[in-house]
Amino acid sequence: MSNILNVKWTIIPTNAPQPWMTCSGCGGPRPFKCSDKPRLNANGRRLDAWLIYKCTGCDKTWNRTLFERRNVRDIDPATLEALQSNDPNWIRGHAFDIGALGRFAKRIDACADCLIDKSEACDIEGWNILQIDLSAPFTTSLRLDRMLANELGLSRSRLQALHEAKALRIEACRKQALRRPAQNGSRITLDLPDEADRRSIGERATGSSTTE
Ligand SMILES: [Zn+2]
Incomplete structure (x- = not known):
């Protein structure tokens, strides 16, 4: 019988990344x-599409170009439909595309506030190893140790001590992974053979805990 409690966490940032642009209203970046909100502008048969951003200091707008002067025949009908109907999923896909934003801004702040969606794991009696598979479809700046501390109810110093004792292991990550943002596809393994609070850690890890 397995002694591994395996859970899947999906990290969803609450806000889209924010590019730093020079604001003419504020007189600086x-x-x-x-x-x-997207905007579609027609020039005869040619269309421009923008996603509208606002300065966090003065509300001045910046129009991020999605495409320019494109012939209406060359635009995928699904894209046109999404733009005309303000499709929130389509907009979200572009708003969170940090790679595409990199064309416009050198500095981009990724969101550190995230919701963690936890898969329901079946209750395994007598588990003593917790395995967390992370999915991070969008870039965030949420540090791994901060997330684990919040979600599991453990102090960061205790996480650090577990890591140093090799009872906390992080796969598919670079050095100093605990101090870096959580990475898509990484697996965290925690050996908890003698921990008195194993049960509450497990409840938090599976999202079945009622305490926050
Ligand atoms: Zn401004």
């Missing part, structure tokens, strides 16, 4: 917040 400021982070700009996505308004989640």
Whole structure:
């Protein structure tokens, strides 16, 4: 019988990344917040599409180009439909595309506030190894140790001590992984053979705990 409690966590940032742009209103670089509103502009048969951002200091807008002067025949009908209907999923895909934002801004702040969606694991009696598979579909700046501390109810110093004792292991990550943002596809393994609070850690890890 397995003694591994395996859970899957999906990390969902609550806000889209904010590019730093020079704001003519503020007279310097400021982070700009996505308004989640696209704009479509027609010039005869040619269309422009933008996603509108607002300066967090003064609300001045910046229009992020999605495409320019594109012939209406060359635009995928699903894209056109999404733009015309303000499809929130389509907008979200672009707003969270930090790679595409890199064309416009050198500095981009990724969101550190995240919701952690936890898969329901079956209750395994007598587990003593917790295995967490992380999925991070969007870039965040949430540090791994901060997330584990919050979600499992453990202090960061205790996590550090477990890591040093090799009772906490992180696969598919670079050095200093605890201090870096959580990475998509990494697996965290915690050996908890003698921990008195194993049960409450397990409840938090599976999202079945009622305490916050
Ligand atoms: Zn401004």
